[in-house]
Amino acid sequence: MTEVRIIGGALPNIPWEEKPEGHVKPLWRHSSNPVIKRNPAKDIARIFNSAVAPYEGRYIGVFRTETDTTRPHLRLGHSQDGLDWKIEESPIQFQDEAGNPYQPRYAYDPRLVKVEDTYYIIWCTDFYGAAIGVAKTQDFKTFTALENPFLPFNRNGVLFPRKINGNFVMLSRPSDSGHTPFGDVFLSESPDFVYWGKHRHVMSKGGEGWWQNVKIGGGPAPIETSEGWLMFYHGVTGTCNGFVYSMGAVILDLEEPSKVKYRSRNFVLTPEEWYEERGFVPNVVFPCATLQDADTGRIAIYYGAADTYVGVAYTTVQDIVQYVKDTHEEVADDAGIGRL
Amino acid sequence: MTEVRIIGGALPNIPWEEKPEGHVKPLWRHSSNPVIKRNPAKDIARIFNSAVAPYEGRYIGVFRTETDTTRPHLRLGHSQDGLDWKIEESPIQFQDEAGNPYQPRYAYDPRLVKVEDTYYIIWCTDFYGAAIGVAKTQDFKTFTALENPFLPFNRNGVLFPRKINGNFVMLSRPSDSGHTPFGDVFLSESPDFVYWGKHRHVMSKGGEGWWQNVKIGGGPAPIETSEGWLMFYHGVTGTCNGFVYSMGAVILDLEEPSKVKYRSRNFVLTPEEWYEERGFVPNVVFPCATLQDADTGRIAIYYGAADTYVGVAYTTVQDIVQYVKDTHEEVADDAGIGRL
Numbered sequence: 001m002t003e004v005r006i007i008g009g010a011l012p013n014i015p016w017e018e019k020p021e022g023h024v025k026p027l028w029r030h031s032s033n034p035v036i037k038r039n040p041a042k043d044i045a046r047i048f049n050s051a052v053a054p055y056e057g058r059y060i061g062v063f064r065t066e067t068d069t070t071r072p073h074l075r076l077g078h079s080q081d082g083l084d085w086k087i088e089e090s091p092i093q094f095q096d097e098a099g100n101p102y103q104p105r106y107a108y109d110p111r112l113v114k115v116e117d118t119y120y121i122i123w124c125t126d127f128y129g130a131a132i133g134v135a136k137t138q139d140f141k142t143f144t145a146l147e148n149p150f151l152p153f154n155r156n157g158v159l160f161p162r163k164i165n166g167n168f169v170m171l172s173r174p175s176d177s178g179h180t181p182f183g184d185v186f187l188s189e190s191p192d193f194v195y196w197g198k199h200r201h202v203m204s205k206g207g208e209g210w211w212q213n214v215k216i217g218g219g220p221a222p223i224e225t226s227e228g229w230l231m232f233y234h235g236v237t238g239t240c241n242g243f244v245y246s247m248g249a250v251i252l253d254l255e256e257p258s259k260v261k262y263r264s265r266n267f268v269l270t271p272e273e274w275y276e277e278r279g280f281v282p283n284v285v286f287p288c289a290t291l292q293d294a295d296t297g298r299i300a301i302y303y304g305a306a307d308t309y310v311g312v313a314y315t316t317v318q319d320i321v322q323y324v325k326d327t328h329e330e331v332a333d334d335a336g337i338g339r340l
Numbered sequence: 341m342t343e344v345r346i347i348g349g350a351l352p353n354i355p356w357e358e359k360p361e362g363h364v365k366p367l368w369r370h371s372s373n374p375v376i377k378r379n380p381a382k383d384i385a386r387i388f389n390s391a392v393a394p395y396e397g398r399y400i401g402v403f404r405t406e407t408d409t410t411r412p413h414l415r416l417g418h419s420q421d422g423l424d425w426k427i428e429e430s431p432i433q434f435q436d437e438a439g440n441p442y443q444p445r446y447a448y449d450p451r452l453v454k455v456e457d458t459y460y461i462i463w464c465t466d467f468y469g470a471a472i473g474v475a476k477t478q479d480f481k482t483f484t485a486l487e488n489p490f491l492p493f494n495r496n497g498v499l500f501p502r503k504i505n506g507n508f509v510m511l512s513r514p515s516d517s518g519h520t521p522f523g524d525v526f527l528s529e530s531p532d533f534v535y536w537g538k539h540r541h542v543m544s545k546g547g548e549g550w551w552q553n554v555k556i557g558g559g560p561a562p563i564e565t566s567e568g569w570l571m572f573y574h575g576v577t578g579t580c581n582g583f584v585y586s587m588g589a590v591i592l593d594l595e596e597p598s599k600v601k602y603r604s605r606n607f608v609l610t611p612e613e614w615y616e617e618r619g620f621v622p623n624v625v626f627p628c629a630t631l632q633d634a635d636t637g638r639i640a641i642y643y644g645a646a647d648t649y650v651g652v653a654y655t656t657v658q659d660i661v662q663y664v665k666d667t668h669e670e671v672a673d674d675a676g677i678g679r680l
Contacts, residue, residue, distance in 0.1 A: 151512065189535075196536060199488055
């Protein structure tokens with residue numbers, strides 16, 4: 001294979017551990033996972049499914065935080081090294097576009113994506129049911145909630161880190177009003193972050209294996225590489241004792257990201273460790289963010305574990321892209337049938 | 341009450357029958373309903389849930405047509421008087437925006453709405469599940485399918501008959517992938533019919549009565565009146581033997597149509613006649629279109645009956661607006677909680 005490159009900036013202080021000797025899987029876990037444990041700060045019971053980004057030479061994060069009330073909200077956190085996190089004492093305070101205070105009734109599974117000079121937070125919000133909420137900030141002091149991009153019911157809104165053909169591009173996973181037992185990934189475009197359209201189906205649950213046969217959903221913002229958009233996502237299977245969430249990987253076409261180029265038939269991470277198998281929701285790995293260093297090809301993946309912990313896993317762009325290509329399967333519904 | 345007026349054009353040849361002597365309900369049925377019966381033409385088993393509009397001094401309709409295959413598609417029909425219909429022998433042939441032939445895999449429950457000089461067809465289409473499909477025509481010869489306005493799953497897309505504050509406005513009813521057991525009416529705006537946003541919740545299932553306690557959905561295009569947008573809609577209740585679909589009426593604010601002004605606590609029509617109680621889906625009245633005459637205030641409502649027939653009912657703007665105001669109830673969720 002020709003050399004695969006990350007298209008993007010250098011991040012020399014990316015959290016990193018070398019692949020363990022003899023490791024044969026495409027991802028390897030941080031050796032002292034989970035990096036955020038139970039009761040990580042006063043009044044916080046659990047932090048998981050959270051997003052991080054480089055900011056001013058250090059790291060900032062938007063965290064899914066649950067207090068002892070077990071209602072999720074979002075808090076900021078700060079870290080020098082991306083592993084040791086200090087969580088703020090209060091929830092993020094949003095305002096609406098007129099400058100009036102605005103708080104979502106609940107907020108969970110945030111993503112944090114920088115496009116041009118603005119950071120966007122995308123989360124699951126209450127809009128007469130689960131829907132995609134969005135807000136923007138440039139300084140992590142003022143957070144302006146924007147128009148909901150889509151009607152309910154929807155989850156797992158994921159923004160691409162740059163405009164494509166002049167438009168913002170967002171993935172989402174249309175859902176129902178409960179613990180949705182189905183779901184594919186779609187893509188939508190917007191010229192202005194107010195009005196969205198040109199909706200396309202991207203990829204389906206299913207395939208040969210069972211790990212993603214109930215539903216799938218976007219994860220971290222896709223990573224631009226010389227082979228296409230590398231996207232980690234979650235895939236869900238059902239058992240007699242509930243859902244099991246694994247992590248998958250796919251490569252989308254750079255200019256037409258609703259087209260799947262390569263899609264691994266295998267999960268790339270599945271619950272194995274105690275912090276993934278045990279917790280509020282057992283058997284969940286749920287990726288929400290990555291950091292990457294274009295100079296070395298290193299990728300650090302942040303994932304929620306068992307709806308209780310934050311874990312970190314590592315790979316390189318060379319390793320994961322090769323793995324996805326080697327284990328590629330075509331899934332019929334990914335071909336764009338019924339475009340309109 | 342001050343005189344209520346329809347804001348719009350005259351339609352002197354509107355189908356019409358006077359209110360029967362002693363009739364106490366807000367709507368009355370056409371005396372020779374159903375106006376379209378079973379097996380109305382060669383190879384057509386049933387026509388129902390269809391939309392009509394005045395066109396060049398006569399009437400034109402877009403019909404939900406089912407052949408003996410029981411897969412719905414759309415056909416044009418023509419009528420001099422709005423009651424006696426001649427249905428075309430072939431389905432409507434769509435093209436995409438590049439001019440290539442395009443047929444939805446299925447199409448049902450069309451609405452037909454003229455905005456400015458263009459007629460828009462809105463229907464339930466297959467987009468990896470039920471979603472809103474749209475097409476436009478100016479001559480009823482060329483039909484151009486446009487971008488799907490919303491992600492799945494959605495049904496009952498209803499366009500307002502004029503732009504409001506410069507934007508197209510569409511109602512819809514977010515759904516799930518099956519026989520949805522929930523559902524409220526939302527509203528979305530578009531500057532260009534490509535990108536949609538500023539989504540608002542309009543009205544909820546529920547209220548004091550039971551007839552609309554499972555789900556509700558938009559019906560005909562709202563009628564502009566001096567009291568607000570008069571909208572007929574369907575409300576659904578559940579029984580041990582399945583859903584029952586009735587017709588309701590609501591008045592929305594003219595300039596902010598996501599705001600409910602008056603909402604009748606009562607159905608205004610419910611299955612009573614044999615053609616409403618018996619058929620492929622028993623116990624359904626499902627309004628999809630109206631004709632109205634601003635000079636007289638007369639309104640003719642077209643509704644599907646038992647997913648088998650087309651029925652017509654009549655009222656006047658004075659009668660129905662007075663009835664909705666007299667039987668108004670406030671429903672808490674209609675107040676716009678959680679706007680963003």
